[in-house]
Amino acid sequence: MSKQINLTLKVWRQSKGEAGRFETYEAKNIDTDASFLEMLDVVNDELTVKGVEPIAFEHDCREGICGCCGALVNGKTHGSHDRTTLCQLHMRHFEDGQELVLEPFRADAFPVLKDLIVDRSGLDEIITEGGYVAVKTGNAPEASTTPIKKEFAEAAMDAAECIGCGACVASCPNGSAMLFTSAKVSQYALLPQGHPERAKRVKAMVSKMDELGFGNCSNEYECAVACPKGIDVKNIARLNREFIKHGFKS
Amino acid sequence: MSIKTSILSSIGQKLLLATSGLIMFLLFLIPHMGGNILFLFGKDLFNSYAHHLHKLVPIVIGIEVLMLVSISVHMIMGIRVVLANRKASAKRLSQKSSKERSLAARLMPVSGGMIFIFIVKHLLDFTIAGEKAEIDMHGQTGYDVYGMVLDKFQDPVHVAFYVLFMVAVGLHLSHALQSALQTYGIYVPREGSKIKVVSTVIATLMAATFAIIPIIAFTR
Ligand code: SF4
Ligand code: FES
Numbered sequence: 140m141s142k143q144i145n146l147t148l149k150v151w152r153q154s155k156g157e158a159g160r161f162e163t164y165e166a167k168n169i170d171t172d173a174s175f176l177e178m179l180d181v182v183n184d185e186l187t188v189k190g191v192e193p194i195a196f197e198h199d200c201r202e203g204i205c206g207c208c209g210a211l212v213n214g215k216t217h218g219s220h221d222r223t224t225l226c227q228l229h230m231r232h233f234e235d236g237q238e239l240v241l242e243p244f245r246a247d248a249f250p251v252l253k254d255l256i257v258d259r260s261g262l263d264e265i266i267t268e269g270g271y272v273a274v275k276t277g278n279a280p281e282a283s284t285t286p287i288k289k290e291f292a293e294a295a296m297d298a299a300e301c302i303g304c305g306a307c308v309a310s311c312p313n314g315s316a317m318l319f320t321s322a323k324v325s326q327y328a329l330l331p332q333g334h335p336e337r338a339k340r341v342k343a344m345v346s347k348m349d350e351l352g353f354g355n356c357s358n359e360y361e362c363a364v365a366c367p368k369g370i371d372v373k374n375i376a377r378l379n380r381e382f383i384k385h386g387f388k389s
Numbered sequence: 390m391s392i393k394t395s396i397l398s399s400i401g402q403k404l405l406l407a408t409s410g411l412i413m414f415l416l417f418l419i420p421h422m423g424g425n426i427l428f429l430f431g432k433d434l435f436n437s438y439a440h441h442l443h444k445l446v447p448i449v450i451g452i453e454v455l456m457l458v459s460i461s462v463h464m465i466m467g468i469r470v471v472l473a474n475r476k477a478s479a480k481r482l483s484q485k486s487s488k489e490r491s492l493a494a495r496l497m498p499v500s501g502g503m504i505f506i507f508i509v510k511h512l513l514d515f516t517i518a519g520e521k522a523e524i525d526m527h528g529q530t531g532y533d534v535y536g537m538v539l540d541k542f543q544d545p546v547h548v549a550f551y552v553l554f555m556v557a558v559g560l561h562l563s564h565a566l567q568s569a570l571q572t573y574g575i576y577v578p579r580e581g582s583k584i585k586v587v588s589t590v591i592a593t594l595m596a597a598t599f600a601i602i603p604i605i606a607f608t609r
Pocket of ligand 2 (some may be wrong): 200226
């Protein structure tokens with residue numbers, strides 16, 4: 140049964156080039172069936188009526204698949220709910236009268252653009268370096284020409300679940316993008332289609348990650364706790380192996 | 390990517406950290422602990438161990454040089470990584486760590502720094518400024534290293550210092566061992582990992598063994 144709750148929001152407000160600050164707003168009569176982003180929509184409607192600039196936040200699919208949304212809710216990326224993106228987080232997990240602190244995903248490589256929106260294009264740049272396979276164009280090949288063992292197919296699919304939301308970076312005490320990069324490297328390293336560019340890929344993606352100012356993984360595993368897609372640190376071990384195997388050959 | 394960029398990449402630096410750490414662990418810490426245990430068996434055995442060690446000077450010097458290189462690499466890489474990570478993480482005002490991050494992981498730079506201070510002090514105590522009385526060892530001149538250890542640990546403050554710093558060694562090792570394996574690409578699972586348990590057990594046992602020597606010396 141849905142009910143209505145009232146919340147107090149402390150929201151990070153910041154425009155580009157400006158120092159940010161927390162502002163306090165009331166979120167009134169929020170349906171517990173609403174998603175977190177729908178709650179923000181309601182607050183924004185009221186702010187607009189009052190002539191206050193609405194809170195900027197990023198979103199697209201609202202189905203947990205695009206990786207656009209995300210913020211720290213009470214200090215936790217995407218809120219604290221297990222394997223849930225912010226858009227899929229429902230207000231029934233909150234209590235009437237609760238205070239929520241909303242802060243953007245923070246990392247040196249994720250500059251704040253506005254309010255809760257950060258520039259995560261660094262992740263795209265890492266993808267550009269090697270997140271592809273070269274294939275002949277034309278018709279799709281016959282599915283059974285390249286047999287793939289079930290365990291490899293499954294592990295590759297698990298890695299491919301990463302939606303590039305950046306929660307791993309924002310939760311990592313080192314602002315490291317290792318979980319993201321490891322998922323992307325793994326997804327190709329596990330499949331025969333990814334093998335021709337294997338050596339080049341791992342070197343290029345790791346060096347881009349370093350160049351953009353993401354931190355060094357120190358095996359704290361906060362990323363895997365925060366990841367809404369359950370990407371496992373097994374991928375980081377695999378990335379390390381890939382790098383040991385291919386990273387030192389010129 | 391040139392070899393130099395690979396070595397100084399985030400993964401390359403961690404490999405250097407792990408490798409220099411493992412060298413110190415295997416070639417220095419474990420043998421040192423083995424030697425220390427002999428202290429518990431009394432004056433004669435310990436002195437004769439020290440005496441024999443003295444005969445192995447070329448090997449000992451070789452290991453010392455290797456230690457010096459390892460410690461330098463470990464510290465340089467450690468400082469580089471910590472500074473880069475401070476910058477990369479940016480200031481987070483409301484962030485809370487989950488239970489995932491162990492105290493040992495959190496304190497790596499602190500425990501590492503403490504271990505460095507300890508090594509300097511330890512070298513001053515026993516190698517550089519350690520005064521040993523000459524004794525007769527089965528017809529040869531030896532030194533009463535046992536007596537020197539007893540003498541150093543008559544001061545409870547000194548004993549407390551050693552014990553405290555061994556806590557740092559234990560904390561550092563408990564994260565370091567499992568972390569090094571994950572860095573080498575050996576999967577250390579987040580939950581229910583035997584490797585994590587074994588790391589903690591080894592670290593605790595080693596730290597306890599080292600810490601017990603000053604305590605025993607004090608009581609003797
Ligand atoms: S690994 Fe997880 S947390 Fe990181 S970007 Fe991918 S989906 Fe988001
Ligand atoms: S809006 Fe697409 S994942 Fe949340």
